[in-house]
Amino acid sequence: MYRVVGTVKSRAFRVLWMLEELGQPYELVTATPRSDEARAFNPLGKIPALADGEAVLTDSVAIMTYLADKHGRLSAPAGTPDRARQDAVTLWLIDEMDALLWAASKHSFVLPEKLRVPALTPTLHKEFARNVDTLAGMLDAGPFLMGDDITLPDILAVHCLGWAFGAGFPPLPDPVKAYSKRLRARPAFRAAADH
């Protein structure tokens, strides 16, 4: 059985949601960032990690990619143009959403107080709002980011949108709000959130 190291209210949620979508059994090993439990799986103290037998993997996107490839679902196959297009969306989300949210977290509670620059916040919010408009445009073509089926970048995007809401980022435009609500209503999302 897989073991997911982290907490529901962290990037580990992405992995929990994906495992629920895949219908794979797993156990949640609760570990907060930088805790001894987290360091036992990742010397950096970062969560999530995934233990698959003897193999210990880190980074939410690396883990999701591994799971999608291993189980042959929630992703275009590796080595195809569709996969390269999907990876480009995944990396765009990391650059333009996750990175902004992470910067906001760092400058509000992660960094030692004397290193925080609260004046960054309005710029991070404006950038995020601009990127959410781009995301709305990506959703013009279908119900999911890559078209007709849910894939890894949808899990990443909806996790980032929920994180943004929790962190007090600006409200979402209606089409993005509806997309997020629709995906959050999925039984797999609900099951992952139930931990």
Ligand SMILES: N[C@@H](CCC(=O)N[C@@H](CS)C(=O)NCC(=O)O)C(=O)O
């Ligand atoms: N790119 C990594 C980032 C992991 C990460 O920074 N996780 C946060 C919690 S959501 C953490 O453990 N932070 C502690 C730290 O950076 O020291 C991923 O997606 O898994």
